[in-house]
Amino acid sequence: MLSDVAQLAGVSISTVSRVLTGRTPVSPRLRDKVQAAVSELGYRPNAAAQTLVSGRRSTVAVLARNTLRYGYAATLQGIEEAARAAGYVVSIAVVESEAPRDLDRAVDLVLSQSLAGAIVVEFDSLGVRTLESLPDALPVVAAAGARRRPGPRPHAFLDDQAGGEEATRYLLGLGHRTVHHVAIPSTRPRSGRTWGWRRALESAGVERPDVIQASYDPDSGYEAGLVLAADPAVTAVLCGNDELAIGVMRALTEQGRRVPEEVSVVGFDDQPFARMWSPPLTTVAQDFVDLGRRTFGMLARWVETGERPEDSAAKPELVVRESAAPPRV
Amino acid sequence: MLSDVAQLAGVSISTVSRVLTGRTPVSPRLRDKVQAAVSELGYRPNAAAQTLVSGRRSTVAVLARNTLRYGYAATLQGIEEAARAAGYVVSIAVVESEAPRDLDRAVDLVLSQSLAGAIVVEFDSLGVRTLESLPDALPVVAAAGARRRPGPRPHAFLDDQAGGEEATRYLLGLGHRTVHHVAIPSTRPRSGRTWGWRRALESAGVERPDVIQASYDPDSGYEAGLVLAADPAVTAVLCGNDELAIGVMRALTEQGRRVPEEVSVVGFDDQPFARMWSPPLTTVAQDFVDLGRRTFGMLARWVETGERPEDSAAKPELVVRESAAPPRV
């Protein structure tokens, strides 16, 4: 309590407040006395009272479908890191499922706080819906996987379309006739890695196989791998993420098709285990931690200056390791 | 603002407050009018004002060394899930390094909020320091990896000592003469998986090799694997976590020692990729998500009833897959 400090220091409450906020000059003599009293009492300002009167908010909420999967967790880490450096607290709310009540629940919880702003991790279609259900008055920045044209809310994104294109061109460049694709669920139809893969094939004038739709998990990659293994024409596979890639590779090797000698496999994300796989996984590295930092940076600037930030993009990078090779002739 | 709602509904501010808090009965007629006004205006109570006057807090902070590594992220997920269900918001603060200023920074940020309580993820030695620097007045529960005797603060833990013991006995039971161990950094000397491994060897009356000390990462497992591979007497290795295990396996196979035919490897944690490895990894599964839920449950009960909770424990479970086998005769 400010009044206890004031009493111990023998000054008025407002002087203590001024010393602590630092906005108004206070004479060195009183300042020292106040600081001594503060540390003697171990005083901590009451956050509720502060935001009530000053309107200053210093927590930002993160809404995400998941916090465990690598991309989400890494983005969250980046956000937290940047927020902590800037003196903001970050709170999290996961949107459990597609069910409207789960969305409402998460949004309610988030809005029940006194927020400076919010970040939604828009790596999936639920993210898009989440973004829409937040009030317009709240500054919200989205951290997105795929590039998209500027919309009502600012986005920081990873240009995974460019990544998909690059990886596909790389496989084609190795001499493969075409590239198969095991896709993660996509946010919107014409964006993302799948679209990049498609464009690369088209601009190379090459036959485009059907997309094998999967989820995010290795199991689902394994299923896909089984159907791929059954088709002798398959020599190169681009997977929507690294988990899918290891599932695919597992199925392939179990069916006696060697990677990369008979089939090349490329992943996406460059999760920590990717380089430890056997063979070490060639994959498209996405810097999620940096995405998180950037997203928070945009939000903080918005909140502090009042200027709505521009979208920001970063290009993923192909990391060549050993799971892809030229086809056997 | 409550007054806007009151005006629109044609009632007094306190009536609106009564309707919203629900503590005092209000006639159905007015209640409906108020609720209509609330939804028309999209009114949300001001959280700062509420906690200021009522003293009710509904955010819990989580302090952790890391949020990306599997065990931490999964624990966090469990905490968040339970908290959301109970209507609490969770905020996170990572303690970046051993440096005191990083600890202070995180603790300051956490304490700058109006907290109901806090949880520290005590999987490492920094966790125990964090626990110590939180004020005694704040309800704090620790989520710990290793069993420990009851201390000043309540703990929820995973009994990884039992897990380490079981895994070691399993390898011995397969016929291995002894079991080598690649250890993660430990919180305290006589606890955890390493201690379990040691006890299992001792009670089997078997020679105990030196511990190979590693960090948490595959690279460090790889280093360890290299020294293990050079020693022909090594036939079974228990690793402190799954990342270490894959690093070890990679080094082993690179050096021409086949897993599990020549060397058996067992991991710890059962991360999602473990069952997709080749060979699928035999490992000690720890339910971190459940640990998180339990920890939050303890904290919530404490906060709500005022009774300090008892420690709670869960035993990990050995998941037998294909990376361990009887030694060649």
Next chain:
DNA sequence: GCGGGTCCTGCAAACGTTGGTCAGAAGTTA
């Protein structure tokens, strides 16, 4: 030594809720 200016300090009013107290209305019983 005095007027004018510069700093500093303290008083008091907010910020948006909650919840206790009290008055008045409605319902019930004799």
Next chain:
DNA sequence: TAACTTCTGACCAACGTTTGCAGGACCCGC
């Protein structure tokens, strides 16, 4: 129909801070 009980609704203080305003102390130059 009067008196009594039981609710319902209005008013107001309080929560712990920040900050505009005004007055007090001190310093400088004339």
